[in-house]
Amino acid sequence: MSAPVIDPVRATAPRTTGKRSGKAKRTTPARFDTALGWNDKPGTAWALRILLCATAVAIFAAPFLAILSGAFTKNASGSSLSFLPHDSTLLNFTVAGERGIWDYFSNSLVIAGGGLLLQLVVCTLAAYALARHRFRGQALILTLFMLTMMLPEEVIAIPLSLVLGDVPVVHLDLKGTVWGVILPLGAWGFSVMMLTEFMKDIPDEIEEAARLDGVGELRMLWQIVLPLCKPALGVAGVLGFIMIWDQYLLPLIAAKDPTDYTVTVALSVLRTDPEVGSGVVLAGAVIALIPSLIVYLLLQRSLVSGIAAGATKG
């Protein structure tokens, strides 16, 4: 082993993934921590890394500054977009408000809130059955939920729009109601899979002890399984929210007229309005951006680990 330069932060940092790394408890030099062997000491490699990081931030994050500055700029247009607002004003937001942006926004909030609640309840129930029970046809049901992931909204959009207009058996017209968007989002294969995987890891002993105490199924789920699943529920919540907020085609086909649109779909209404400029569209974009941004910044750690877990397990 070459001269070990032990960086205490890195040495103690948990390397949870990769079972093999667990057996060797030796402290490896920091330069073996990354594939490219970056190290923290100032030098050319270090300077290069800082420069590249700055470039990455500029490419991926700076455009958001342009949205923000454009939204606060008077008479902003595509030709005057910059990273700093000039002539700062709130006028764009006032105009966007007059065009009903807050109504669209509240549509979005109702759909995101209701849809997420329904999705979490439905997927948790299904995952509980799949993880903690054995029954005939289990593999088939699991496959069915996986299929829902492979059946993107886009592919079934046309027949789905017919179904939303006349739900089979009950013959309800869901078009123009928030239910038209909320109900199709209820069963999300990804959440079912992830929660199932997580619930499977809960030790049987805990469940058996609870059963001896006479705990019923719903209490078992609510008081014993769910508290142990908090991290997975967090991930399902964040990813579900971002997925629902990102919906475009579904709110489009579920709407009866433009007042039913969500805020993301309504941006195109603003854009095609000849009387408003780019600044107003950008103000709308900022309003549409804020909720997902808040959710992301608050819970980004669980989101990122969730994407990784979902990808490696699925």
Place this chain on the structure above:
Amino acid sequence: MTATVTTPAARGGRRPTKKALVPWLFLAPGLLLALVFKFWPMAKGVWLSFFDVRPFLGDRWTGLDNYTRVLTDHRFQDAIGHTLVLGIGQSLGAIVLGFVLALLLEGQARLLKIVRTAVFLPAVTATAVVGELWRLMYYPTSDGLLNSGLNLFGLGPVQFLDNPDLALWSTMAMGIWIWAPYNMVIIMAGLAGVDRSLYEAAAMDGVSLWQRLRYVTLPAIRPALGIVLTLAAIRGLRVFTEVYVLTGGGPAGSTEVWMTRAYTLGFTRNDIGGASAASVVLLCVTLLLTVTVNYFRKRGDVR
């Protein structure tokens, strides 16, 4: 209250029929929603694809007519080409860029975490918002955001979205921008699982950085790459929102992809049968792709 209702069923070890019912009660809401809003529409789509759908007049069975019509329509043929170019280019671009980002931003330092948070922003932003943002960045006059950047290098204003030869590539650039950070996260999870002692052994053997990447890192993250590739390919096939928001398929149909074409056919031309046939074709290709990739992934795992 509800707990007391199900408790007897749960305790029913003595009565196996009731116990067997419990999982189905928990599955019922999910299965019902999936049935009504996923599988029923899918079946209905397949069914309608064999009909000439005429509201109020009654549907007329036409067999495979819709399929031949869609597959021989030159705008659909163009759309296949665009979907493939866009899907492949966007997927590969986003994977390569995601890999580079993962290599660059791998590590525990606090600053790196902040950079990662910033870089991941495109992946959490709604596609429609990203589309509006890029429309403005692509603004065609010389003082548009990207064009003023090109100005610095003495390059004239580029008509990113209005030039039929460029529009598809401009759309692809946006797709790469959206999906590279997402791939970065998955690849980074793969990188975290690479056995560190292998790097050390490689260093002792005196291999170059490139060899180390080629023979240690890449094989180790192959499963992660496989997942990223599958996800990207499926996303590429069904691409809709990006194109619809950014160009609407124009100019002159140069960015028309399979789903925007099906959407136009179904919702603005009211050709439900044809649009259903197009969707069924896409569905078959998606399923085929998923099954194939899974097959190869499983085989790869065994080896």
